[in-house]
Amino acid sequence: MSRSTGSGKSARKLVDEVTAAFPEGGFTGLIGPNGSGKSTLLRLLAGLYGPSGGHVLLDGADLADLRRRDIARRVAVTAQEVASEAEMTVMDVVLLGRLPHRRGRAAPSRHDLRAAGEAMAHLGVEPLAERVWSTLSGGERQRVNIARALAQEPAALLLDEPTNHLDITHRLDLLEFLARIPATVVAALHDLDLAARHCDHLVLLHAGRVVASGTPEEVLTPPHMERVFGVRSTLRTGPDGRPELRLDRAGLPTVADGTGRG
Numbered sequence: 654m655s656r657s658t659g660s661g662k663s664a665r666k667l668v669d670e671v672t673a674a675f676p677e678g679g680f681t682g683l684i685g686p687n688g689s690g691k692s693t694l695l696r697l698l699a700g701l702y703g704p705s706g707g708h709v710l711l712d713g714a715d716l717a718d719l720r721r722r723d724i725a726r727r728v729a730v731t732a733q734e735v736a737s738e739a740e741m742t743v744m745d746v747v748l749l750g751r752l753p754h755r756r757g758r759a760a761p762s763r764h765d766l767r768a769a770g771e772a773m774a775h776l777g778v779e780p781l782a783e784r785v786w787s788t789l790s791g792g793e794r795q796r797v798n799i800a801r802a803l804a805q806e807p808a809a810l811l812l813d814e815p816t817n818h819l820d821i822t823h824r825l826d827l828l829e830f831l832a833r834i835p836a837t838v839v840a841a842l843h844d845l846d847l848a849a850r851h852c853d854h855l856v857l858l859h860a861g862r863v864v865a866s867g868t869p870e871e872v873l874t875p876p877h878m879e880r881v882f883g884v885r886s887t888l889r890t891g892p893d894g895r896p897e898l899r900l901d902r903a904g905l906p907t908v909a910d911g912t913g914r915g
């Protein structure tokens with residue numbers, strides 16, 4: 654899909670010398686500690702930030718040369734936290750995803766309604782269609798927000814911590830769904846074990862730079878895990894053939910009783 658080289662726009666570089674490619678139709682997990690630059694890189698890929706150097710390419714075209722609307726027709730993005738006060742129904746929120754495809758203030762077309770309905774069905778939020786957004790729980794809001802992005806029918810779906818607020822069942826459902834869809838998916842993820850199991854490609858960031866990118870086996874190596882997260886790790890193939898990551902802080906102080914005295 655796209656490739657980003659360069660840095661964020663700021664006197665201080667938030668991401669620097671990033672060169673990364675995101676396999677078309679694949680599911681890339683963007684991993685790294687807090688503050689390592691995952692959200693910033695997603696914003697660069699979405700064209701919300703312009704790089705102060707380098708380029709972000711979408712199918713070979715520089716995002717800087719594309720109109721905002723043309724980018725929005727092909728790239729959908731969700732933020733980490735979404736505003737909670739909107740008094741719109743869930744259906745109206747999901748239909749916002751159709752805006753880049755609609756002309757002026759015309760009523761939603763049959764195709765718009767179908768795309769919104771299908772997106773809601775995929776995320777299991779159809780029963781919430783008439784609910785007011787501000788009354789939803791955190792996890793419901795997260796799923797509706799992803800449904801909105803999906804209703805956009807994007808070629809590339811950029812998701813900032815999409816498993817936030819989701820219980821384990823919804824986490825697994827969502828990650829399996831993202832691995833299956835034909836769109837190019839790039840998601841910032843904190844659950845390294847889930848990223849190992851569900852993503853076919855990983856980009857590991859540390860202090861605004863790419864430390865490694867490739868398959869889970871290439872990226873989740875003990876030296877990378879120790880260097881970036883300060884943890885020991887073992888990656889093996891599970892009984893279902895998928896990678897299984899085990900992490901521990903052996904040798905480091907632990908918080909065993911919640912008092913911090915371990």
Ligand SMILES: Nc1ncnc2c1ncn2[C@@H]1O[C@H](COP(=O)(O)OP(=O)(O)OP(=O)(O)O)[C@@H](O)[C@H]1O
Nearest residue numbers: 663667685686687688689690691692693694733841
């Ligand atoms: N608008 C901004 N102005 C100044 N610094 C910023 C801005 N946005 C982000 N940063 C800084 O850039 C760095 C990268 O932030 P970013 O949000 O991209 O990290 P992240 O990997 O997504 O972190 P997290 O896992 O905590 O969500 C952080 O040090 C952050 O404080």
